[in-house]
Amino acid sequence: MLKENLESVEEKIQEACKKSGRNREDVTLIAVSKTKPVETLQEAYDLGVRVFGENKVQELTEKYDSLPKDIHWHMIGHLQRNKVKYIIDKVDLIHSVDSIRLAETIDKEAQKHDLIANILVEVNVAKEESKFGLMPEEVDGFIDEIANLKHIQVKGLMTIAPFVENPEKNRTVFADLRKLSVDIAKKNVDNVNVSILSMGMTNDYQVAVEEGATMVRVGTGIFGARNYAQV
Template sequence: MIAENLKYVNERIQKSCLKAGRDEKEVTLIAVSKTKPVPDLMEAYQEGCREFGENKVQELVDKYEVMPKDIHWHMIGHLQTNKVKYIVDKVTMIHSVDSIKLAREISKEAQKKQVTVSILIEVNVAGEESKFGVSMEEAEPLIRKIALLDGIKICGLMTIAPYVEDEEKNRQYFADLKQLSVDIATKNIDNVNMNVLSMGMTGDYAVAIEEGATYVRIGTGIFGERHYAV
């Protein structure tokens, strides 16, 4: 089932790139493996997946210890400052930085472990109260502050769009994030790159790609519905 799902997702990514006149190499699929057991991840790995996304630090660390070491791990969930030290030397990228407090902690731990951590700034484009992330207006001032910190490399922006039945309803949010990244890129801020746009999930990744996503985060579309422990 996972192999079939991956084939379908990859075909949709190719079609969306074709429609948008983009090279499919510009889009990276992150298999969002939260709550899923290691055998499921290994099945995806055997089908070629090397980018995995986790929402919880403990789950990421546990899987990191037992999975092959050529995997790139992405922290995509809300990150508490007291958990930063466990993952700074294990992740390829932290997608969910939305405060100077969190960035300072990442900087501190990165310097301790002598690594440079790639991060994305999480922007709450839709302004949903239930979601983390800074507003569109707050993004650039926050980026300017974080850019001064050691041990951090700002690589772009991330958003989690609203859950919708019709993915077209999220198109404007993705277009807005793309425009924000272009605007910030023109400022030529030191230590700031806007090459990465992490946006689009199982329900809306085709539209996200058409609007410029470089990372799409697919969980249910690959692994099936999640079963949370009660």
């Protein structure tokens, strides 16, 4: 089942790249493995998956200790400041930075480990009350404010689009995030590189790729329905 699911997702990403005139190499597939046991992740690893996304710090650290060390871990869920220290030296990328205080905490913990933490700024493009993230009009000022932190580097933007039956409804959300990244890139802010656009999940990643996603976060499409009893 896992092998077939991965092949299906891969095929759809390739289709979307072809449709939008993009190279497949420009899109990173993040296997969202929250609530899934280590055995399932190992199976995905054996099938070639090397990039995994986790929502919870405790789950990420436990899996980090149990699985091969060439895995690239991404923290994609909401991150509390008091949990940053547990993952700062374990993750390649933190997708969900949406406050000055969180950025400052990441900077401080990264300094302790003498590393540069790569982050994405989370944007609530659709302005949903239930979602985390900055409003689009806040992003410019936010980036200006955190650009001088020496131990983080802004690598791009992330959004969680609304859950919709018809993925076409999210096309404007993805297009708006891409436009925002273009506007930020034009400003040439030091220490800011907005080459990454993390957008699109199981139900809409093809549309996201067509609109410029460089990372898609696919969980159910790869692993099947989540077991919430384990959350």
